[in-house]
Amino acid sequence: MAQNDINDDETVGFENEEEKIIQYLNRGTNELDVVPIVGMGGQGKTTIAKRVYDNDVRAWCSISQTYNQSELLQEIFSRVTGSKNKGYQDDDVLVDALADKLRKSLMGKRYLIVLDDMWDGMAWDDLRFSFPDVGNRSRIIVTTRLEEVAKQVKYHTDPYSLPFLPLDESCKLLQYKVFQQEGCPPELRDVSLEIAEKCKGLPLVIILVAGIIKRNKMEASWWHKIKKSLLSYLGESDGCSLTTMQLSYDNLPDYLKPCLLYMGMFSEDARIPVSKLLSLWIAECFVQNIESAEDYLMDLISSNVVMVSKREYDGKVKYCQVHDVVLHFCLEKSREEKFMLSVKGDFQPSDWKENRVSFSFSNPNSHPSV
Structure with a gap:
């Protein structure tokens, strides 16, 4: 889960939709309300949410399909307070403590929380009681591809179905x-x-x-x-x-293709440290030196398949990420070309025919059966 920084690039279109979402946020009930935004992958839900992301207390959290409740609460709490909560060993204790601390930190404040790309209504059930309602027009934006999720999170405002760009x-x-x-x-x-x-x-x-x-x-x-x-x-x-x-x-040059597929090694919504990524490319012999690796990354960014997440003060890219549609493509293409295998559950060595394997688990204490 990563906070999505506002992209450098100017966004074009959706001015009318932006105004409608702002109206939903500023008008209507004084009670806590949820504004669900529905649309298919790549339709612009996240872009719209970024444009209206401004309030007294605000937090942005992307929710992967295999989210972990304690990590989700930790992410929102960290964004709201600017601090991190550590020291709990028992996951149940951690969840209860974080939920209570998050609720207390928001009490009495007007806040805007963005929960981006929610796939399962259970994620909302895990979070909803952490958001206090003190009648000060606080709002939560939920973006999702699924109409049923939008209906499940609804409070007062009907789900807003994002239209296609004219x-x-x-x-x-x-x-x-x-x-x-x-x-x-x-x-x-x-x-x-x-x-x-x-x-x-x-x-x-x-x-x-x-x-x-x-x-x-x-x-x-x-x-x-x-x-x-x-x-x-x-x-x-x-x-x-x-x-x-x-x-x-x-249409990518052949030398860039393995660099792009390698993005599938990272989890959904991950902000990838560029220094780490370039070192891995060099270790994999995709590129010989750091200068060439930087050029490769800029070529992928210029091709719009990799996004800038955060820059250094001198303008250099510090973190990058990929859209989940791009990530899904990288995983499918990697498996097809036996470049990499992504594992999200029990793993049998006989299944492994690829050169690389990436493990991903919603439970941080789980591990592959090898």
């Missing part, structure tokens, strides 16, 4: 991600509109496509080649993000 905003986002402040040349505007239409209003798809186009952004023939590729890659919206990731992956 074509004009899709084209504006595509052009911005390709050209930044330069502006799109007139001779490329028509083809950019045609490509934006193929992205079906999904911001993640638009951003991934922009990362491909950027490599030869001034060549009209390249834009038309990408448009033609989209016709063969993209099907229904539900699989649109993953198939676009395949297109992005296919």
